[in-house]
Amino acid sequence: GDSVTQMEGPVTLSEEAFLTINCTYTATGYPSLFWYVQYPGEGLQLLLKATKADDKGSNKGFEATYRKETTSFHLEKGSVQVSDSAVYFCALREGYQKVTFGTGTKLQVIP
Amino acid sequence: DTEVTQTPKHLVMGMTNKKSLKCEQHMGHRAMYWYKQKAKKPPELMFVYSYEKLSINESVPSRFSPECPNSSLLNLHLHALQPEDSALYLCASSPGQGTGGYEQYFGPGTRLTVT
Numbered sequence: 001g002d003s004v005t006q007m008e009g010p011v012t013l014s015e016e017a018f019l020t021i022n023c024t025y026t027a028t029g030y031p032s033l034f035w036y037v038q039y040p041g042e043g044l045q046l047l048l049k050a051t052k053a054d055d056k057g058s059n060k061g062f063e064a065t066y067r068k069e070t071t072s073f074h075l076e077k078g079s080v081q082v083s084d085s086a087v088y089f090c091a092l093r094e095g096y097q098k099v100t101f102g103t104g105t106k107l108q109v110i111p
Numbered sequence: 112d113t114e115v116t117q118t119p120k121h122l123v124m125g126m127t128n129k130k131s132l133k134c135e136q137h138m139g140h141r142a143m144y145w146y147k148q149k150a151k152k153p154p155e156l157m158f159v160y161s162y163e164k165l166s167i168n169e170s171v172p173s174r175f176s177p178e179c180p181n182s183s184l185l186n187l188h189l190h191a192l193q194p195e196d197s198a199l200y201l202c203a204s205s206p207g208q209g210t211g212g213y214e215q216y217f218g219p220g221t222r223l224t225v226t
Contacts, residue, residue: 034214043117043201043217044154089153098167099215101153 006102021075023090031094115218134185134202146201
């Protein structure tokens with residue numbers, strides 16, 4: 001079946017550091033890929049998405065590129081802020097409505 | 112309006128109580144979802160409604176009973192829950208069925224505690 005693997009957290013960075021959160025996936029077909037963010041005490045918010053190979057999703061300074069050859073969708077940001085501290089979920093959707101989530105990566109940004 | 116609303120925000124209930132969670136969206140979406148999320152875990156799918164019909168039940172115990180009265184509203188009726196059912200319950204919606212980039216929009220969740 002489909003699966004998503006994310007790097008273990010927590011990831012602790014200083015403000016303005018470069019962020020990479022790795023995500024790889026296994027799927028039988030051609031899934032759509034997503035990054036969701038969950039701030040403490042809140043629901044999930046869609047951060048960005050990509051629907052086909054080589055697509056780049058971007059939002060709020062975050063970006064990720066759909067790499068079919070490496071089955072990856074790594075999340076990057078050039079300069080993180082304290083307000084980016086949250087849990088980030090990589091996810092894929094293939095077929096009828098069901099989304100497969102990764103285990104989540106907690107990001108802590110310190111001033 | 113890209114918002115999914117959920118009420119109540121917090122709920123404490125005893126094991127013999129009956130309560131309901133409510134979810135509403137006004138984006139014209141035709142698919143709605145219930146998820147359960149335990150601490151430090153990803154959301155787990157419980158139910159999917161498509162065009163107001165139950166399309167997926169992930170083998171959820173019958174003490175959880177979903178209802179979709181109309182295309183904008185989704186309820187989750189709770190009865191005789193167990194303490195291990197304590198979790199954050201998330202509602203989500205998406206434009207419709209089928210493949211493609213139909214991202215899901217999530218509500219803020221209901222934090223449920225079963226005593």
